[in-house]
Amino acid sequence: MSFAPQFFTTAESLVDSLDKKILVLLRDGRKILGVLRSYDQFANLVLQDSLERIYVRDAYGDIERGVFIIRGENVVLLGEIDCDVEDALPLRQLPIQDILEMQREEAEEKARKDKLRFQLLHKQGFSVDFADSDLY
Amino acid sequence: MADTAAALTVEEPLDLVRLSLDERIYVKLRGDRELRGRLHAYDQHLNMVLGEVEETITMVDVNDEVQTQSLRSVNRTVPMLFVRGDGVILVSPPSRAA
Amino acid sequence: MLFYSFFKTQVGQQVTVELKNDLAIQGVLESVDQFLNIKLRDIHVVDPERYPHMLSIKNCFIRGSVVRYVQLSPSTVDTALLQDAARREAQSTQQMNQAKPNVAQA
Numbered sequence: 410m411s412f413a414p415q416f417f418t419t420a421e422s423l424v425d426s427l428d429k430k431i432l433v434l435l436r437d438g439r440k441i442l443g444v445l446r447s448y449d450q451f452a453n454l455v456l457q458d459s460l461e462r463i464y465v466r467d468a469y470g471d472i473e474r475g476v477f478i479i480r481g482e483n484v485v486l487l488g489e490i491d492c493d494v495e496d497a498l499p500l501r502q503l504p505i506q507d508i509l510e511m512q513r514e515e516a517e518e519k520a521r522k523d524k525l526r527f528q529l530l531h532k533q534g535f536s537v538d539f540a541d542s543d544l545y
Numbered sequence: 546m547a548d549t550a551a552a553l554t555v556e557e558p559l560d561l562v563r564l565s566l567d568e569r570i571y572v573k574l575r576g577d578r579e580l581r582g583r584l585h586a587y588d589q590h591l592n593m594v595l596g597e598v599e600e601t602i603t604m605v606d607v608n609d610e611v612q613t614q615s616l617r618s619v620n621r622t623v624p625m626l627f628v629r630g631d632g633v634i635l636v637s638p639p640s641r642a643a
Numbered sequence: 644m645l646f647y648s649f650f651k652t653q654v655g656q657q658v659t660v661e662l663k664n665d666l667a668i669q670g671v672l673e674s675v676d677q678f679l680n681i682k683l684r685d686i687h688v689v690d691p692e693r694y695p696h697m698l699s700i701k702n703c704f705i706r707g708s709v710v711r712y713v714q715l716s717p718s719t720v721d722t723a724l725l726q727d728a729a730r731r732e733a734q735s736t737q738q739m740n741q742a743k744p745n746v747a748q749a
Contacts, residue, residue: 422674422682422704432700436709438664440696452680452706464695485662485709488700495699526605529614535577535603552730563733566726576663576711585722586729588645589736592679594725596717625720627646627713629679632663 423448426489431456434485440464441477442490451481463508465515468501470508562587562636570595571637572628577603582626591630598623645732649725650675650713659689659714660705666694668703679707 426445433441433454443459459477463470503511555561565584572580572593582595602619653672660681661667667690670683684702688694 422676422680426704432696434696452704462696467695469695481706482708484706485664486666486703486705488697488703490699491701492699494701498695498698500695522607525607525614529605529616530577530603533603533616557737559733563730566729567722574711583722585720586645586649586725588729588732592646594646594649594715594720596720596722623712623714625715625717627650627715629707629710629712631708632711 423452423487426487430490430492432488432490433479434488435479436483436485441474441479443474443477445487449481452484452487453481454479454484454487463505463512464500465508465511467499468503468508468511470503470505472505559587559589561638562591565636565638568639569597570639573634573637574628574632575634576632578632579603580626580628588630591633591636593628593630593633595626595628596624598626644677645728646679647675647677648728650679650681653715653719656716656719658683658716660710661712661714662705662709663711664709666697668697668705670703673702676707679710681705681707681710681713 423445427448429445430442431445433443433456435441440462441456441459442462443456445454446457447455454477456477456479457475459474461472461474463472553564555564562584566587568584569581570584572582572595574580579601580595580598582598584593585596586594600621600623602621604617604619606615606617608614650672654674656672657669658672659667659669660683666688668683668686668688670686673682673684675681682702682704686697686700686703688697691698
């Protein structure tokens, strides 16, 4: 099967973001910041000088990730960062060890509540299979 | 077969959806959601556009202090809504009861 | 390609895209492709406190597969035209399937 070339407009829509600082939101909930260097029609991405940024409430911490290649199916969203707005945000940066600890506590609390929620929803005949695969 | 006759027969599941165009249908979705709305368009993936939509989301309140959980329905209306087909569990045509 | 064509008629309109992770983003539809990937400009997130990482984003590309809903303005949608297009699409899809050998029955 062949597609007319005009249908492949993913290329067209991401070309403006090339060589710019972007944020990529992944399906597992991770946020990667970096410079977009390459991509294709599946939204497979190559980022350079990337950071993984972990947010917990109004705080965040960074982990350096270098060159990052992302398989397209794991991409939720790709956003262009407005650097002026970013510098003025009311968020505080904490050492990564502190953030990781806060993140772990938050995740444990969420897992405990989700377990109770899913038990009850399952009894009502609702599908809960999104819970395991799509935690983003 | 004449085109008009073909348009009225049900040979495959999606024919039932086609016959529901411009009718109010019920859609059950993943994520504990249900929709009622007028079907304006659909395709083979069950992507849809619905009008005058009532959405019902079933939520669970977890109360730590009294160790209970309770179910709660949240309703909202949306005048015009595109629904992506991969979240659709079932589509039910309007009741034909007289 | 019904919904690809439909979304092309919505370019320039204000829409709200709701993702499967409950994040809802309002913005102007800038472009759409055949996977129903969506590009929005001048966005704002419906519940910004929950999504601090979105505060510095002005324009974004959303992968079609993570979309749950797109809320549209009803005045921009010709429902009669849309229903006719859906009927035509159903007919052409059926003809395409009949033209192909049926693997399941072979």
